Amino acid sequence: MKKWLKKHKNFNFIAGAIITGVLLLTVLIGIFATPYDTTQMNVADKFAKPSFAHWMGCDNYGRDILSRVMEGMGNTFLIAVLTVLIGTVFGVIIGALCGYFGGLLDDILMRINDVLFSFPSILLALVIISLLGTGRLNVTLALGIAFIPSFARIVRSEVKKQCSLDYVKSAALMGAGHMRIIFVHILPNIMPVLLSSVMIGFNNAVLAEAGLSYLGIGVQPPAASLGRMLSEAQSFLFTAPWYAIFPGLVIVLTVLGFALLAEGTTEEE
């Protein structure tokens, strides 16, 4: 751990780690407690300005925005993490098999992949949601599936590259089976590339989730989501600008923090 920290001792990494760390901490706290009940409406506090009592002010129902941002971040993070998880697991399996075995399987899967890849993932997710219906679980599934092609592509090309190296040949010569060669020998060697695409993928997932919720097909009210808050805040942009500013700021910070982290880790490779 110490070595690892030392290795990544550069500005991008530190800045990214701090931003992401603070946000993650906030999410964790938000799981257990928020300053106010996130769905409690309070007419007296309608459009209350940011103050000591309400750090980020209140929305059109008098709900505390900080509390809702905390919950929204939690939802967004959860969906993004699961999305990336689905995308990575299936992407790695498909990409590794295609890259390693090549042949007809590779041709077929990669042609399908190319077709899917040619649509923006958010559009693909929209199609899948229209089949599955809205809601948190479906959005996660839809985004996860939409993310598979890009991961599969990256993993495939990396595995192909590794396959031409002698260590793979020597593993085969040791009598290692295909699965052992792929998952024990090759996979650890594509980790650096996989790691940075996971981080970039996480960012895309955050933005995609925010986008879907903004369109009203992601997290359903009264549950909070950063994207949904933005779309609600839109109508009050001039009466209560803070309603849009804070959720927006959190999205920007999340993406920025992760981008810096990704940058910092690849810089050292």
Add this chain to the structure above:
Amino acid sequence: MLLSVEDFGIEFHDHDSPERVVEGVSFTLDKGEILGIVGESGSGKSMTALAIAGLLPRKKLKKEGRILFEGEDVLTMERHKLRGLQGDEICMIFQEPMTALNPTMKIGLQVEEALRIHHTEMNDAQRKERAIKWLKNVELDDPERVYESYPHQLSGGMRQRVMIAAAMVGNPQLLIADEATTALDVTVQAQIIKLLQKINKESQVAILFISHDLSLIRQISHNVLVMQNGHLVEKGAVDDIFEHPQQEYTRKLISAIPRVEL
């Protein structure tokens, strides 16, 4: 007789017209024998070696003849049977010690790989003991430390020794060394040659030593094959080949050896 290659040939079918890269190659290899294969670049040495190791791609390739290892044909053997041989009976070391070791795996684990696959009855301690023993056998200083290292922490010569240890750990019958010393500098080359000779004597492993360096071949081999354009030009005991070459091509190769006055 350990290995018998009979009228072996390879034809690639991955381009428009089929391409013959090896044709009509026959030779035998006894237990404990060191057989050198020389020939210019592209003469089919590596292809022959890969075929013996059962590593030729299964597709887009036509194979002819037979390669009998202890009486069984590796060219037509079922995959699971072949895998039982690989790493256990037949091992191979490659030219580039830089890429032949897995950069993200500790040396110890890589040396133990063959044991982990073929000797599942051994426990961790026994495996480690055997690995350390072989790291010592290949004359690496401080085998315990090497065991815990990663490839990038070792020099090229050390890595090649590690490769030999990893190949020998399962006590194979046949060790194939394809240009195993080509990427090393001259002094390290000489050490590795000595090491291979020592291992050959001690564990009676047969060695197929492939190189385009005739002086190395002369130093290490008992018998020699000369290849050109996928054909076997000449074969025989090392002294016969070097003292009384029968073929024009062999004579040309020998006369091209740079003479170094020591």
